Amino acid sequence: MSASSKNFDVIWTRKRRQSFELENEVRELRRQLATRETTNAALEWPILTPAAPSEARISEAAVSSVSGASGVSPDPKESSRVPGLTTQPVIDQPQAPRRSIITIPRARKLGNVELSVEEIDELYLIYILHYHPYLPFLDPSTSLHEYYESSELLFWSIISVAARRLQSHPTLLPKLARSVTDYLWKTLRSIPYSLRAVQSLVILCTWPFPTSSSTADPTYMLAGMMVQIGTQMGLHRALNAEDFVKVPLHLSVYEYSEWVKTWEACNIVAQSVSVGCGLPATIQMHDWSLTVAPESTMSSPHDIALRWHLRIEQFRYRVSQALTSNALDPAGFMSARERLSLYRLLNASLVDLEREAINMTPITRYYLAAARLHVHSFYLFDEPSVDGYSDRIVVLYQTAYSLIEQCLEMDNQESGFFHYCPFFCYQVFVSAAFIILKVMMNGYFEKLLDIEAGKRLLDAAISSLRKMSVANNDLPGRLSDVIGFFCTLPDPRVISGDSVDDLRLRVRNRLSMSIVYDSLWEWRKHFQSDGGDNENSEETQDKLMIPNYAHFR
Incomplete structure (x- = not known):
């Protein structure tokens, strides 16, 4: 033949x-x-x-x-209407849900990335099993192929998150990072926006693409745009959605629930990103629509978990607002006496939250631990002469210690915390690691603490940061090197000094994350030459294979 x-x-x-x-x-x-x-x-x-x-x-x-x-109607076409009214009468009867378009699974392509139906289904399963529990605002019963029909950006955003740990296709994430980012900016240039565009931003701000430079990370800016787009669409007033459009708009019960959960996720992510970056929040946590959740929007354990996450972020927002609202102070801090009173009130509120959440999931308990660390991190701004300063620093150390232990325990379970947690969880974790490092290395507090246990925990934290690393030379990997460098110095006093006064922070404008930026400032100063020559300093860092601090500013 x-x-x-x-x-x-x-x-x-x-x-x-x-x-x-x-x-x-x-x-x-x-x-x-x-x-x-x-x-x-x-x-x-x-x-x-x-x-x-x-x-x-x-x-x-x-x-x-x-x-x-x-005024939420299950079917706008069948509901009775009165001309001139934007809400539905109470006498409207429930109707059948709207018919969905038949979606035939197909292979999809973006740029130089092409995925088969089997690969798409596998990646969606990875997302639902491992990533969705940390921010359960999407509907798992909706297939990824259906999401593609309503928003290609949302489809590829979910694919990008699921591809972060895909060992069978290690080049997929770098390819997606370029193509999805370009598609994101293209979408943001197209007005008006859709609900799916907001949901895409929620996902991309929760699990951003890896970067080696925080100055080049657009997450904080995107989080602000996410909230602004959601507000412009009327997500914060889902009860009166028609007030924000030019055509009649009557949400079905399912659509109303989707709007509410998306708006909750927007506020959760915006607040979490703000805390992680040590920057002011760009959200409306005082919004009344976030305080009342209709029972129809909380029909599953995931809905309850999302609502709990929102309550915790509302608490962290109140902490930042309460402690940094003094217009007469350069950093906005309240006076020492006022802060002591606020500490008592905030800690009492947190205890009440923890008491209510006794039967919550490990992820919710982690978010509560992060909230506790957020409160106690402000103890570092107190003057050492204020009554109870040493006791509060020891409490802060114990809080950071407990959070790291909790993360290690969660990672040892099937959940794989360090592989799948959101980026803002990494930021809280690295803050806890620097707290352990700075307090433990101080000459005064080392006499009050179990130093050997602290060193073992710090070693575990360094390994965990490397486990969080998604790409070579990304921020978790770099920060693990910085902490490891301080741990190997012959003189452990370099980072925090000998006396209790030396523990005070020089960086005071990054809220609860100031400890991270203060430590990085010390690390950078260690490599500067006596003459302050930046070029010589960078050459020294390159020889020691230590990343340039400019990447972390």
Whole structure:
């Protein structure tokens, strides 16, 4: 047989197989359609796999209560209307959910990245199992192929997060970083925005692409844009969504729930990013719409976890606002006497939160531990002469110690905390590590602490930061090197001195993250030449294989 005949046979066989697969797919879709029409011809349920979101199948009483109170209608086409009114009358009856478009799974391509249907399904499963629990605002019952039909950016954002630890395709994340970032900026240039665009920003701000320079990281800016876009769309007033558009808009119960959860996620992420960067918040935590959650939006454990996360971030927002609202102080700090009173009130509020969350998930308990560290980190701004200063610093050390231990315990479980946690969790973790380092190395406090246990914990923290690292030379990897460098210095007093007065921070304007930037300032100063020659300083750092501090400013 000639070579051309063999090639023809191969091509013919491949086409025949593709035709057979397509016929099977069409036959399956017809079977699903026939089944739906036979079993329930009166209802317009979606004929997709997976099935329609469970939240849409609510009781008649729940629909009536939400619809009557807020104007939210299960179906705008069937609801009774009065001309000139933007809300639905209480007498509206529940209708069937809107029909969804039939979505046929297909391979997808962006730039030089092409994924098969099997790869897409695998990546979505990774996202739902490992990343979704940290910020459960999306509906897991909606397939990734359905998300693609409504927003390509959201689709590729989810794919990018799931690809962070994909060992079978190690080049996928670097390829996506370039293509998805370009697509993001293209989307942000296109007005008006959609709910899916906001959801994409939520995901990309929670798990940003790895970078070696915090000055080049756009996450804080994107978080601000996320909140502004959501506000402009009216996410903060989902009860009156029509006030923000020019055409009639009546949200179904499921859509209303989706708006509420997306707005909650916006505020959670914006506050978390602000704390992690040590910068002012760009959110509206005092917004009344965040204080009342309709029961129809909290129908699953994930919804409850999201609401708890929001409450914790609201608390952290109050902490920052309460302790740094003095216009007469250069850094905004309240007076020493006022701070002591505020510490007592804030700690009491935190204890109440922890008491309510006794049966919560490990992730929620971690967020509570991060909130406690946020409060206690402000103890470093107190004057050593103020009563109880040493006791508060010891409490801060114990809080940081406990948080690191809790993270290690979570990572030892099946969850794999260090592999999948959001970037703002890394920022809190590195803050705790620097607190352990600075307090433990101080000549005064080393007499009050178990130094050997602290050193072992710090070694574990360094290893954990390297475990968090997603790409070579990214921020978690760099910061682990900085902490490791301080641990190996012959003189441990370099970072925090001998006396209790030496523990005071020089950097005082980065809120609870000031300890990180203060330590990096000390690290940078260690490599500066006596003449202050930056070029010589950089050459010295390169010889010692230590990253340049400019990347962390």
